Amino acid sequence: MVDARCSCGALTLTLPGPSKLVVACHCLDCQRRTGAPFGVGAFYPAEAVAISGTPKEFTRDAASGGKVHSYFCPNCGSTVYWKADRLPSMIGVAVGALADPKYPPPIRSVFEQSKHDWVQIDGGVDHFRQGSGAKKSD
Numbered sequence: 001m002v003d004a005r006c007s008c009g010a011l012t013l014t015l016p017g018p019s020k021l022v023v024a025c026h027c028l029d030c031q032r033r034t035g036a037p038f039g040v041g042a043f044y045p046a047e048a049v050a051i052s053g054t055p056k057e058f059t060r061d062a063a064s065g066g067k068v069h070s071y072f073c074p075n076c077g078s079t080v081y082w083k084a085d086r087l088p089s090m091i092g093v094a095v096g097a098l099a100d101p102k103y104p105p106p107i108r109s110v111f112e113q114s115k116h117d118w119v120q121i122d123g124g125v126d127h128f129r130q131g132s133g134a135k136k137s138d
Contacts (some may be wrong), residue, residue, distance in 0.1 A: 004097035006078035011053035027063045027111035037116040041092035049091050064131040
C-alpha cells in the first residue's frame with residue numbers, strides 16, 4: 001500500500017501500490033492545475049482507491065472531450081486526484097502527492113503540442129502530440 005496526500009494531510013488516498021499507467025501531460029489545463037510545465041498522473045482503478053478527508057471539486061472541460069473533475073484539499077489547496085468522464089472507472093493521482101522519488105516514471109507523454117521546448121522526457125516513453133491517439137512522429 002502507498003499513500004498520496006495533500007500538503008497539510010487533511011486529504012489522503014490509500015493506493016494498492018505503484019501504478020503501471022503513469023502519464024506526463026503537457027496540456028495547458030494541467031500546466032495551470034499544477035503551476036508547473038506539465039502534470040504527472042498515476043492511474044488506478046477507482047475501486048482500489050480509499051479516500052480519506054473531504055475534498056473540494058473543480059470541474060472543467062477536457063481537451064480530449066468530456067469533463068475532468070479535480071479534487072483538492074479545502075485547507076491547503078493541493079490537488080491530489082481527478083476523475084475524467086471519459087475514464088469513469090479510473091482515478092488519476094498526482095504523482096507529486098505520493099512524495100516518492102523512486103515512484104515509476106511516465107510511460108506516456110501526452111499533449112506535447114503545448115510542451116515547453118526545454119522539457120525532455122526520455123526513456124521508454126510513448127510520445128503523443130495530443131491525447132493518447134496517434135503517436136507523435138519525429
